[in-house]
Amino acid sequence: MLRAKHDLMPETAPTLRSHLAVAGHAMRPLPAGALYWEDERTLLVADLHLEKGAAFAALGMLLPPYDTRATLDRLTRVIDAVQPLRVVALGDSFHRSECAARLPAEDRDTLLALQRGREWFWICGNHDPHLPASIGGTVCATLTICGLTLRHEPSPAASAREIAGHLHPVARIARRGTLIRRRCFATDGNRLVMPAFGAYAGGLNLRDEAFALLFHRHRLEAWMMGRANVYPVIGSLLLPD
């Protein structure tokens, strides 16, 4: 029997899925923009772009210098909440390689404190090809866990089983005349591209050409980040910028 739509509208409606699957592995996208792989107790984040504010200031745009702190605060909250045994940062963790060495002491201490009691991997990205030892963790080009490859840039191979960052996907939908544009997890069940985690990291629309060859078109889902939830939206609803 069909029910009127407003019956489904109460905030408590138990219709939201909490997990997605990448190559058969269940993962939980978190509204902060991180992905938690519960079976492996592994937390994935991408594109932190730490020290982007400072990089802009050098060019004459004196943006508020709090982006690194904001990003690390959010990361701290996520880690406190899920207590992972392993954290993997999927590249472009620093806006520029040089910034990593010049990281203010306070922020570096925060970062090192986060690493205590867990494994920490830095995958290199195009913004941070060289990372200094001062920031702790293990630096690597890619990482494979349970047959699933974690990397910065998505590989050109069709239907690769991988999780990548680099592209900063955002999804746009229109709803009752209102446009909603949010960072999102983009996945077709095989590949997943992570949203950017950094406070000043911009976004690229999921309908952009750069995504066209990465996903099986009919299976694409955008998990859009909300305040307290992540909302799965099917690809056909997405609008270009």
Place this chain on the structure above:
Amino acid sequence: MSASESLFAEAPRALPEPFASWFKARGWQPHAHQLALLAQAGAGRDTLLIAPTGGGKTLAGFLPSLTDLARRPARPAPETAIHTLYVSPLKALTVDIARNLATPVAEMDLPIKLETRTGDTPPSRRARQRLLPPHILLTTPEQIALMLSHRSAADLFGALNFVILDELHALASSKRGDLLALDLARLRTLSPGLTAIGLSATVARPYELAAYLMPHRGKAATRLAEIVVAGEGARADISILRSDAALPWAGHSARYALTEIYAAIEAHRMSLVFVNTRSQAEMLFNGLWRHNDANLPIALHHGSLDVAQRRKVEAAMVQGKLRAVVCTSTLDLGIDWGDVDLVINVGAPKGASRLAQRIGRANHRLDEPSKALLVPANRFEVIECQAALEAAAEGAQDTPPLRPGALDVLAQHVLGTACAGPFDEDRLYREVTSAAPYQGLLREGFDQVVQFVATGGYALANYERYAKLKRTPEGQYRLAHPRIAQQYRLNVGTIVEAPMLRVRLARGRGGALKPSHMLAAGRVLGEVEEYFIEQLMPGDTFIFAGEVLRFEGLRETDAIVTRTHATEPKIPAYEGGKFPLSTYLAERVRGLIADGQHWRRLPDQVSDWLRLQAEFSVVPGPQEILVETFPRGARHYLVCYPFEGRLAHQSLGMLLTRQLERARAAPLGFVANEYALAVWGLNDIGAMVRDGRLDLAQLFDEDMLGDDLDAWLAESSLMKRSFRVCAIISGLIERRHPGQEKTGRQMTASSDLIYDVLRQHEPGHILLKAAFADAATGLIDVYRLGDFLRRIKGRIRHIGLGRVSPLAVPVMLEIGRESVSGEASEILLRETVEELVAEALGEHAARQT
């Protein structure tokens, strides 16, 4: 008239030669106010002239300058300094005035060179003007800021005699007005003897404008310029259109009255048809042409049309080739548009002064009455029109009061000052606070702005090495690098437009024959806000430049469209009245509704409607707020009638929803119009009030402007819009320029991210203060909301009803038509997901049966 007569008493009886002969040759008598202004300003006193349109205001403004120049012994060219600056808010106006002024200068053979300088002036001429300036330069506030940022400013303006500020009422209470006030203060430093002349239409508070013209010494004492008031001219002949057709309950199209509007146009030589928004203009223009059996030349004019098209319409108007022009406020200001004998105002006038200025467009002569016809688009607007008409009959004015100068504008000015050369902080502080809008600025606030310009002004001081301003050994501030002056010049000005896309007609036809990206690009029809195009899907039809167009797709910054045969667009483009109902007019509207004695002044349909309301519920008293609750469908509604304008209502809706949420009324959404607000939810709000679970006094308490407001603003897209504007004006982020790859949206996104971070880590930052000050008076109208909440304290009247009341119908009709405000996006995201689930369940159910 008596006040002005006493002023004229000390005026000279005649003009000096050769002006007297020139006036005489044309059969003109100088107006008394022209002579009075000449006497005051000619003697070096800063003067404000208040005159209705058609009073020879502009010529009066130039007389002191022209007579002074004519008196001077001819000096060997070239001059190196400007004698008179004329500033107007519109580029078109400077060109228009230059043309009008050229005639007397040529006919009297005065040795005066006059030139214009606007954004359209080629760079080569601008550079030449800095070296070889004309006697009289006609320009805009932005150009003055630009000229002041050069080292040559001291020479250029060192011997400035007069500054004429035209349409001062339109400039003063805006960020452009702030910039202009700072520039005027700067000009006074460079040329201490200059005389300022302000020209204004009739305003509610002339003393504010008189103070604006003067230099002040801090907060201590406000000085006023001399005020010359011209005679009022003949009373306007205003009527409200009475139509036999049924009056609409809601909406803004006035389609019901098309026949009558067309008949009025036919009966007059030349009509100006004013509407409040661009899309209303489009709708009406289209509608009129469908009625245009006599094929009358009716044209369209609004700010989004291509400049070439606008110029064509303007030229045709001046030549008297048109019978009517449907236009928006782009024609509000004082350009002389020829022989208009009727002004038709469609929709509510929103303010008494606005109406007076629009009516001033008709009959550009003081001694004949202007004729105007008001066309309300719905029932509430009938009442508003009646109130405006009565206000006009009394000559009442309600221009908004001036507000303190914006800090983002000051930041831009500080950087501009540094571009011209090193500055001393103390001296600059004195100069800035001599400008009326910044009179009350404390030293602390000024220092914060200077720090912001220098290093960003963050509590976490780690940008010292990237500073834009550096200290000289003498303790002055200087520019850290010449590159910063270039950046400043690209970003000067206070006008930050919503990102626009060009609407380009495709050559050939799209659709089944050719995909949109194959269409050849054709003519540009104009520009439209990006957010409007964003919501279109290829194939959607909308109305623009007077025709129904089909959206084919986006190509770079062009929206490619084709023509269609459709008569009705699929996407209605209404974006609401841009001007909120003025507080003054709102009060009159409440008064008109409250007392049944007044209703006979209204058309029967409207008075019957109010009578029905009185029987069914109650009619709200002038000082109280009526709150009605009733069920409808599976939802429960709360409707209240503050009459405070859409923006204040939307803010109220946001804040009420938050509280209702806490009170467990399960609110689902709200919608606001100019007069009322409706909130709905799952639980019976009326029953909650009755059994004491919800206290209305508490619900409408001023407290909501504390933490709730704060929490809402943290995420409000309105605050983010304000912040973006402040970030651009203050120079924190750069303006977008044609040809740059960066689209407006990317800039929005990044300024949004900056906003989030700054708010979280330094909520007291000066730029956030500036953004809040803007939003509080503008987009979220919090001050007005605060006044409202204080006014209705203890005067809340709740009526529980079984169904919707007559008065509630208009706002209820907005549901679904109005988009819900952006903050509700969380609910919408959830809805999107759940609707899909529902569809899936539905399909499943359908398969099973």
